[in-house]
Amino acid sequence: MTLPQRVRLFEMAPRDGLQNEPGALVPTATKIELIERLASAGIRHIEAASFVSPRWVPQMGDAGDVMRGITRTPGVVYSALTPNLQGLENALEAGVEEVAVFGAASEAFSQKNINCSIAESLTRFAPVLERAQSAGVRVRGYVSCVLGCPYEGAIEPARVAKVARALFDMGCYEVSLGDTIGVGTPLVAKRMVNAVSQEVPIERLAAHFHDTYGMAIANLYAVMEEGISVIDAATGGLGGCPYAKGASGNVATEDVLYLLDGLGIDTGIDLEAVIETGTWITRALGRRPGSKVALARGTRSA
Amino acid sequence: MTLPQRVRLFEMAPRDGLQNEPGALVPTATKIELIERLASAGIRHIEAASFVSPRWVPQMGDAGDVMRGITRTPGVVYSALTPNLQGLENALEAGVEEVAVFGAASEAFSQKNINCSIAESLTRFAPVLERAQSAGVRVRGYVSCVLGCPYEGAIEPARVAKVARALFDMGCYEVSLGDTIGVGTPLVAKRMVNAVSQEVPIERLAAHFHDTYGMAIANLYAVMEEGISVIDAATGGLGGCPYAKGASGNVATEDVLYLLDGLGIDTGIDLEAVIETGTWITRALGRRPGSKVALARGTRSA
Numbered sequence: 263m264t265l266p267q268r269v270r271l272f273e274m275a276p277r278d279g280l281q282n283e284p285g286a287l288v289p290t291a292t293k294i295e296l297i298e299r300l301a302s303a304g305i306r307h308i309e310a311a312s313f314v315s316p317r318w319v320p321q322m323g324d325a326g327d328v329m330r331g332i333t334r335t336p337g338v339v340y341s342a343l344t345p346n347l348q349g350l351e352n353a354l355e356a357g358v359e360e361v362a363v364f365g366a367a368s369e370a371f372s373q374k375n376i377n378c379s380i381a382e383s384l385t386r387f388a389p390v391l392e393r394a395q396s397a398g399v400r401v402r403g404y405v406s407c408v409l410g411c412p413y414e415g416a417i418e419p420a421r422v423a424k425v426a427r428a429l430f431d432m433g434c435y436e437v438s439l440g441d442t443i444g445v446g447t448p449l450v451a452k453r454m455v456n457a458v459s460q461e462v463p464i465e466r467l468a469a470h471f472h473d474t475y476g477m478a479i480a481n482l483y484a485v486m487e488e489g490i491s492v493i494d495a496a497t498g499g500l501g502g503c504p505y506a507k508g509a510s511g512n513v514a515t516e517d518v519l520y521l522l523d524g525l526g527i528d529t530g531i532d533l534e535a536v537i538e539t540g541t542w543i544t545r546a547l548g549r550r551p552g553s554k555v556a557l558a559r560g561t562r563s564a
Numbered sequence: 565m566t567l568p569q570r571v572r573l574f575e576m577a578p579r580d581g582l583q584n585e586p587g588a589l590v591p592t593a594t595k596i597e598l599i600e601r602l603a604s605a606g607i608r609h610i611e612a613a614s615f616v617s618p619r620w621v622p623q624m625g626d627a628g629d630v631m632r633g634i635t636r637t638p639g640v641v642y643s644a645l646t647p648n649l650q651g652l653e654n655a656l657e658a659g660v661e662e663v664a665v666f667g668a669a670s671e672a673f674s675q676k677n678i679n680c681s682i683a684e685s686l687t688r689f690a691p692v693l694e695r696a697q698s699a700g701v702r703v704r705g706y707v708s709c710v711l712g713c714p715y716e717g718a719i720e721p722a723r724v725a726k727v728a729r730a731l732f733d734m735g736c737y738e739v740s741l742g743d744t745i746g747v748g749t750p751l752v753a754k755r756m757v758n759a760v761s762q763e764v765p766i767e768r769l770a771a772h773f774h775d776t777y778g779m780a781i782a783n784l785y786a787v788m789e790e791g792i793s794v795i796d797a798a799t800g801g802l803g804g805c806p807y808a809k810g811a812s813g814n815v816a817t818e819d820v821l822y823l824l825d826g827l828g829i830d831t832g833i834d835l836e837a838v839i840e841t842g843t844w845i846t847r848a849l850g851r852r853p854g855s856k857v858a859l860a861r862g863t864r865s866a
Contacts, residue, residue, distance in 0.1 A: 476857060
């Protein structure tokens with residue numbers, strides 16, 4: 263139970279943060295500025311877009327323009343979600359250097375979210391992984407509902423481990439474990455991570471915890487004690503929870519960085535620059551900041 | 565590093581939650597209903613009022629009426645803050661069965677908050693403790709700024725331990741350690757608790773953590789690993805942070821109960837009843853719920 267010395271933060275705001283944004287489409291220029299600001303703050307891994315049909319996710323309809331529009335910072339990886347081969351081709355055309363596929367640990371969630379069983383989703387991912395590999399592009403795998411499902415309730419850690427192992431065996435360089443509805447608590451999260459790490463090396467696992475029930479920071483602390491050293495988060499806490507209106511979704515990058523800083527864990531990221539970026543983007547979207555750190559700092563300096 | 569099997573929750577909403585409420589005075593009847601609802605939910609320890617000059621804390625001006633007005637539930641302890649002998653006499657007259665004194669681990673905060681040095685505050689508490697003991701009333705001690713001070717910054721754990729020891733030696737049956745501005749992180753909180761527990765038995769210590777920076781749940785998890793088994797919290801996250809407008813103060817009772825439930829720790833409290841109470845009181849005050857659990861649950865059931 264020793265904490266990692268260094269954590270790699272994987273920024274989710276431009277994709278997971280914006281994809282369900284209600285109301286008007288977020289301008290492409292705003293997305294590009296967001297991504298560039300995050301890179302300037304020292305974030306080295308940014309999920310910048312999703313190459314999915316704009317019929318399903320209108321906010322991601324400009325994925326190609328976003329990817330082509332950003333001024334790249336050397337050393338920063340800009341990735342994109344590519345649910346199928348068509349999405350991958352579009353992503354490759356736009357110069358994406360890393361892609362991701364999105365699976366689930368819950369059958370019911372898989373059916374409702376991507377209209378197929380878990381097994382079928384893995385079959386669909388196979389050609390995506392193959393094509394990506396032949397193009398020299400790394401693939402990240404997501405597993406959703408790892409600590410609970412909105413339809414099925416609790417999810418056995420063994421089921422998470424099975425899907426994570428399948429993605430890893432198919433060639434995903436990293437598997438991100440998503441508490442999609444934010445229901446987890448620390449011991450449950452530890453047990454899940456321990457089960458998955460029997461199948462996938464712990465250094466290839468990431469924690470993607472939502473803060474819907476206010477537990478994300480505690481859960482991250484707990485799984486770092488088990489060896490997790492890659493954390494997904496969204497600046498400004500962008501993203502909300504599509505299953506509970508008004509409730510939080512992604513854990514805020516600012517709050518994760520504050521935690522890591524307090525634990526003496528290095529990230530190479532400038533917290534103040536992220537707070538500024540989060541304040542800017544939440545204002546641009548007309549939202550209340552989803553980061554408690556930003557709220558506490560912002561009002562003190564105001 | 566084993567978690568406690570049972571945690572005693574000390575409810576703060578009626579006092580710490582309401583004392584800084586801006587705007588109109590909260591009606592006495594509302595306070596009484598709040599306290600009675602909390603007791604009905606199974607909470608066994610409620611800080612119900614503060615017997616302080618209404619010139620300083622107008623919201624607590626009806627402390628006597630509140631204490632006399634509540635229908636007591638057998639087995640529930642209704643306590644009150646009594647900063648001085650006059651307050652104590654008023655509290656005793658109103659039938660209070662437990663009182664509390666409020667000190668600080670930071671000299672600057674002590675001066676600004678109660679207009680005297682830490683040593684002077686302890687001298688002032690002596691006659692309060694003496695009189696309370698002769699009246700057969702237990703005294704709880706608070707130490708504020710245990711993880712940081714808005715004026716001094718970081719606070720050495722040894723300073724916290726010294727004040728906690730002094731309060732314990734004077735006769736406080738329990739010492740509640742307050743992260744008044746919510747700046748702590750898990751390892752810092754653990755170190756502080758370990759230092760204090762060298763001077764005061766761990767079972768006589770409580771954690772009173774504010775959630776201003778979103779760290780309270782993680783910090784509570786961390787200090788429970790060190791043996792803390794008494795937690796202060798406020799239903800609805802009432803209280804705000806007087807040092808950062810719009811930011812959170814007290815950690816929400818609902819979120820603490822959700823954490824404890826997930827960890828398999830017994831409290832004897834009905835979370836759903838507390839969520840209902842929190843929803844009711846925050847609506848009555850025209851506030852947004854300060855509990856993420858309440859937000860997630862409330863909107864799902866709505």
